[in-house]
Amino acid sequence: MHDVVIVGAGPVGLFLACELGLAGCSVLVLEREQEPHSPFKAAPLGMRGLSSASVEAFYRRGMLHPLLTASGVHDDPGVTSEADEPSPPRHGGHFAGIMLDPAKVDVAALPFRLPSPAPEGMPTYLEAVEALLSEQASQLGVEVRRGVTVSGITQNDESVVAQAGADEYAARWLVGCDGGRSAMRGLAGFDFVGTEPLFTGYTMHATVADPEKLRPGFNLTPTGMYLQPSEGHIGMMDFDGGAFDRSQQPTRDHLQAVLRRVSGTDVTLSDVHLASSFTDRAMQTTAYRQGRVLLAGDAAHIHSPLGGQGLNTGIGDAMNLGWKLAATVHGYAPDGLLDTYTHERHPVGAAVLDWSRAQVAAMRPDPHAQAIQGVVRELIGTRDGTTYVFERMSGSSIRYDLDSEQPLVGRSAPDLCLEDGTRLGDLMQDGQGVALDFSVNRSLHGSAMGWESRIRYAAGRARNDLGLGAVLVRPDGIVVWAGDRCPDREAFERAAGHWFGGPAV
Template identity: 55%
Template sequence: MDNTQSNFDVVIAGAGPVGLFLACELRLAGLSVLVLEQANDPHSPLKKLPFGMRGLSAPTIEAFYRRGMLDEITAPQRANEQSGGENAPAAHWMQQSRRPGGHFAGIQFFHDKIDMKKWPYRLPGPAGTNLATTMEHVESVLAARATAMGLEIRRGLGINDFEQSEEGVSIRAGGETVHGRWLVGCDGGRSTVRKVGAFNFVGTDPEFTGYSVQVEMVDPDQLAPGRHYTPTGMYTYQKPGTIAMVDFDGGAFHRTRPITLEHVQTVLRRVSGTEVTLTALPLATTWTDRAFQAMAYRNGRVLLAGDAAHTHSPLGGQGLNLGLGDAMNLGWKLAATIRGDAPVGLLDSYSAERHPVGAQVLDWSRAQVAIMRPSRSSRALETIFRDIIETTDGATYFAERVWGMRLRYDLGATHPLVGSSAPDFELADGTRLGEHLRYGKGVLLDFNIGSPPSQYLGLFNSRIKYIASDVTDQLGLSAVLVRPDGLVAWVSDAVPSYEEFGQAVSRWFGS
């Protein structure tokens, strides 16, 4: 650190997807940002296929689209599908007679049962409802964007300690000290920032140890492919040797002993009820269903996002989406606070909006564990859930939850669009709303093609973009105010006065 800058607007702990996305958001606002990452090497076999596969939800896909990164995120999928490669997400579901849309505790729901008319404010556009990719690819895209934006990422340098004052945070990392006006912990489930910052972290202890392993076996046909619930646990098997399994041991084995071939074979035999013999263990990791959440995401000038704020099992693949949603919500609010033009309480709305979302995901994870338990009552619940998920209403409900279609913040308004993701309106010039959100500003859409009074022009030019245009489908609206994170802050279905415009804008962007 000797010859580099030591004072920053924001220091971020953690160069995973959440930390990198947040850093890009802050750089978009012109702030100086330092990212500190404990690991020297960002690459890991666990970030690649098969264990690195992640499903992106609608809010995450929209976030990448609104920041101009969606083409890069989807590039490998397009290339694979064009070539017919076996790693293409389509290659897996095309082997089935129906296209799965996701699952709940391994119980699949299918596209042919989902009623898309349940979401009348969602307009067709480039951002889809769900997408499969890998953790490695998401990180590489974000790291490339961060580098292009001039971000400083220092690897092999984790935070040891910090002290905060009214002016900022003094951070000790690797024997050196850096200063940030703000510190954000995106440093994972065992977050140092959370621990040093004395955040209250509460939740439920684990019921099982989960294993994700690649193995070589004497007889690969001894295990049946697919997901199987047994009297002693659950396992999934994909030939030739990819296995995930859960052992209801109260999480006793996780990170307590080395993961050996002999141990994995013992657990697999017990869970599967077979005498399978393993000959090699190229890759193995463990995880649990521990579900904890910080009571608040801010303590003075220190904030938390991603797994540092909430940790839960990887069941259903909600963790990455939840963390990126934190980053998208926090970035513009923290930037406005640092610039000094944020309205009172804007930064506090980060925790107020995101904490309930995190709590819902933790409960979603716990509910899946309840069905996975090796008991007769859980098997009875599974049968009922399978019946429900095969109905149109059931499949649509699960799609809403898994795809993130139900996301809506309580912003104190009754209109169903307020607090929800903005429809991707197609404007008269052929552009779409999402394209106008790429620079991190809010957007005020005026479908009456008016002209704002001069007293509003300065506000519009500096903090939000005013667009007077007709659109292909107005959805019965006359004007829409969209926050920089793509959420609807205010709508009017009648021709509003500019005083109403001003009040709506001032609430979110200051006067």
């Protein structure tokens, strides 16, 4: 019997598998597709944007440089930054099709940012991300079985069994990472609630006979929206209430008719090489756990792909869940630790759904929405407005409620750097928590050693300690305790016990 069975070998399932494998869990990943390759994962339709929070997650697990190489990114300023201030983003993104100017992002205003090798977001492809994570999972002893369709789940107080035809796969825990049409969600009985769609969206790779009739980039029109990030790669939004999606395969004639309607041109598609449809249906499970079954990524929440929030939210789910589930498997998790996964990540998912809904509402082809567009465009044209939108999109605004008034607690830790050049990100690659002690008297030395299998202790003066004497960081990079110049040893030990259980024996 495995410790954990993960259903779904997409980026979220594979990232979670790596987290669990890093923690010494036995993990089996089941994937219904026979082959990992798909034209929808490669260029151009497989293009995605990773937020700064997601890039940071890869950095903290030692996968930043392989990710950059696999994604074809070789010159991002964040990679070699040793400056006193964080580098500005290369890519600003957009809100409701209104592009952000990255030069207007006030990086110094982002909460607790320090220079880091991890860039503030980057483009990539699903194929590159999955290939990197598959290789990492394999090195960590994770087994991936393809061509397996799970059709049933049974569970009791001790284990859960996934049925696939005549085969059964038993584990102590099962995590559904099988996408927006998740079978695990229904089989385990999760409630899935939200709002119905306003549009059918399309993405296609096509040959355009008269490309000069289409403008590059995002184009909001009186009848919808079309996007052309590169020649032949076209996205469209048709506000038909989601009527077309899943009803039939989009043909060249249908796609051409929609493109002509939303662009207001008589453009001609000579050929359509690949095409798919989607909607802005926004739904979320009311909880992320039912007994011994948990959900992560699109299996737990779906919404429109505007702003590329789905992949990034899913990676955040995996990072949050991995260490908590591993601690539960190994038997040292404090009471209620696994329940904090829903407590912390459900509000994040709900906020992403509302962010998506707000964009769709502003993009509708009617006078009210167009009036909202004008107001939003003016706000985004300001430095504060651009910074606010970027902060929401990048993940910098996320702060978990950990019942502390200390402003850093609950946030992702900045990449604190000791004078010898050791960075927090370097110390997190083995998946442990980290205690950084900047105090001269090393007041925490020895106390952290009781958790030596779970918390790595590092001491020394910092290049920029943000006025702190010490910080305690969870394996997912979230600060759970921060002390002043003379840190309180008892307060540190209480925080360590609360999140990491009793000292190791």
